Amino acid sequence: MAKPGKTGLARVIDAWGYSIQGLRATWKHEAAFRQESIAVLLLTPCAFAIAATPTQAALLLASLFAVLAAEMVNSAIESVVDRISDEHHELAGRAKDQGSALVFIAIAAAAVVWLLVITERMSK
Numbered sequence: 001m002a003k004p005g006k007t008g009l010a011r012v013i014d015a016w017g018y019s020i021q022g023l024r025a026t027w028k029h030e031a032a033f034r035q036e037s038i039a040v041l042l043l044t045p046c047a048f049a050i051a052a053t054p055t056q057a058a059l060l061l062a063s064l065f066a067v068l069a070a071e072m073v074n075s076a077i078e079s080v081v082d083r084i085s086d087e088h089h090e091l092a093g094r095a096k097d098q099g100s101a102l103v104f105i106a107i108a109a110a111a112v113v114w115l116l117v118i119t120e121r122m123s124k
Helices: 008-029 031-050 054-084 090-122
Strands: none
Touching (some): 031 090, 054 090
16 A cells, blocks of 8 residues: 655645746756746736736736736646657657647737737727
């Protein structure tokens, strides 16, 4: 029988540490994540300036953070695929392309959200 893992606050603290490690690793090894993070930092004050309501601000910010989350998933997929083999394989290529498509869709969705909020703001 498997030994049970940590529970309660100890588990939360460990999970927090693993999350920080993941963020640091992604920042260190992924140029796209660094670029998108800088864009998020620059656009965050703009979100508050553009938004007419707290809901609009939340939508603008959530769309930005969704791009970062998608980039981290893409990076994780690429890391796992690269760990398994450096040989070209159709499924490995497909997985990497799908991860890239995830980021593209997140960026496109963020652009739509920002465009709609800005358009609504300008029409008033």
